[in-house]
Amino acid sequence: MLTSQQIADRVRQLGTEITRDYRGRDLVIIGVLKGAAAFTVDLARAIDLPVVMDWTAVSTYGRGSTAGTPTLLKDIGEELAGRDVLVVEDILDSGATLSWLMARLRKQAPASVNCCVLLRKPHTVAKPMEPRYVGFDITEHWVAGYGIDYAERHRNLSDIHEVRLPSAALTASA
Ligand SMILES: O=P(O)(O)OC[C@H]1O[C@H](OP(=O)(O)OP(=O)(O)O)[C@H](O)[C@@H]1O
Ligand SMILES: Nc1nc2[nH]cnc2c(=O)[nH]1
Numbered sequence: 001m002l003t004s005q006q007i008a009d010r011v012r013q014l015g016t017e018i019t020r021d022y023r024g025r026d027l028v029i030i031g032v033l034k035g036a037a038a039f040t041v042d043l044a045r046a047i048d049l050p051v052v053m054d055w056t057a058v059s060t061y062g063r064g065s066t067a068g069t070p071t072l073l074k075d076i077g078e079e080l081a082g083r084d085v086l087v088v089e090d091i092l093d094s095g096a097t098l099s100w101l102m103a104r105l106r107k108q109a110p111a112s113v114n115c116c117v118l119l120r121k122p123h124t125v126a127k128p129m130e131p132r133y134v135g136f137d138i139t140e141h142w143v144a145g146y147g148i149d150y151a152e153r154h155r156n157l158s159d160i161h162e163v164r165l166p167s168a169a170l171t172a173s174a
Helices: 004-022 037-045 096-106 167-173
Strands: 027-033 052-061 069-074 084-092 112-120 133-137
Touching: 004 037, 004 084, 004 112, 004 133, 027 037, 027 096, 037 052, 037 084, 052 096, 069 096, 084 096, 096 112
Parallel strands: 027 052, 027 084, 084 112, 112 133
Antiparallel strands: 052 069
16 A cells, blocks of 8 residues: 555655754654554654654554544653643544543643644544644555554554455454
């Protein structure tokens, strides 16, 4: 679906935009494990600012048209009060994970909270939200590679691939 070269080119563009938008600010980048690990590291290296990096992990069940139920698996360590926060996610699908996470981070009273998603799927129905930065708008097909898994495997692929699944398996995985 997307080659490593296409991804690298877009990551470089996003890094340039973020560098311009956050110059002179106290930027904290929060990568959402596990899917956004590769993207977060590459994006951070494309930003020409002294950013602070931190990590969180959230698991969300009941995606799609039903409201997801997120669980925090790993919290951040940074204090966010008064700082500019950029959450980095691999995929925006139902929006359940990101909307829950951003509401949680806002409770620490940061100066701002925005997000950068690599891939946006077309139907963010459950929790509509507008990321400040989007890498690519894609179809609703299941994808894997560049940090994104299929049944926990294939995160190590350099390209992003479409995974052909029977519709029953797709529902079970979500
Ligand atoms: O917009 P949503 O419907 O919430 O879906 C997007 C989330 O789903 C995937 O995470 P997953 O729970 O599979 O965990 P992982 O990042 O560890 O692979 C993906 O990495 C996003 O975090
Ligand atoms: N791994 C993976 N997780 C997802 N969560 C929502 N869509 C996807 C997808 O295409 N792949």
